[in-house]
Amino acid sequence: MTILNYLTVSDDPYYYAALVVDFVLLFALLVVVRQLFGRVIGGGNSTAELAEKDNHAFGISLGGATAALAVVFAGVASGDIATSLLYEGGFVLGYGILGIIMMLCTRWIFDRITFPSIDLKALINGGHIAAGILDAGNMVATSVVIFGVFSWVSGDWLTSLGVVIAMYAVTQAILVFASRYRVGLFRRRNDNKAFGDAIAEGNAALAVRFAGFQIGVALSLSMAGNLVVFDEGGGLLMSILVWAAVAFVLLLVIILLTTLLEKVVLYGIPVSQEVDQENNMGVATVEAGAYIGLGLLLVSLLS
Secondary structure, three states: OOHHHHOOOOOOHHHHHHHHHHHHHHHHHHHHHHHHHHHHHHOOOHHHHHHHOOOHHHHHHHHHHHHHHHHHHHHHHOOOOOOOHHHHHHHHHHHHHHHHHHHHHHHHHHHHHHOOOOOHHHHHHOOOHHHHHHHHHHHHHHHHHHHHHHHHOOOOHHHHHHHHHHHHHHHHHHHHHHHHHHHHHHHHHOOOOOHHHHHHOOOHHHHHHHHHHHHHHHHHHOOHHHHOOOOOOOOHHHHHHHHHHHHHHHHHHHHHHHHHHHHHHOOOOOHHHHHHHOOOHHHHHHHHHHHHHHHHHHHHHHO
């Protein structure tokens, strides 16, 4: 046997042509992201923000947006290849643009609905690292959930488009709920102090922990599709409703597990004082890592 017998690669030239089309289109969209999100986040020239103003918060936020779009595009590229290169290119380009629109909407929801009391864009423009971390973490978390949705949905492009948009709305509602939970928890632990005020004051450790929690939640939510059958026929609506129910249950599970994890991994450490009040980046990073690790553990168990 030759070495080729041990490789699980296709010998169909069309397959590789389709891969080239997908890569070129998605890479081109990724290049556009820097300018587009740079203007949305910074309201100006991204090069000036990064190289002239040395705005680290802007760089963190833009880096999160870039990584998030790459994850979304990976979801777009997954699945079966279309029967023609023209159809494949149109599908990938269309869903790639939809992914960008979704991430732009995510920023608006996070800024206007999740944290209406603070202006994240203004804080990022002002170089607030905490705001940049918070923004980047939310976009990465959203992209992970969208990736799971893209991987779950199948069928013709028109049906898929409607389902993806509906699922996006559901996942945003769940992530907003998760965010509200953490904000409420912070308020209870800190004598009714507003979470947004702490971020505006520059508590980057709090932002790191929040971002880790969001990504951990997103990883678990992305696995909801593994527990639900996608019925593109008469049971499509029921499939979406069951997916939403399963996702919400997974959210409750990970909230419970993160509470237990916090008590075990950081036993003996006054988390509220260290992170919420003293901006202890070390403790916050351990917490964030534990939350993400828990999410990855659920991904492994549910795959």
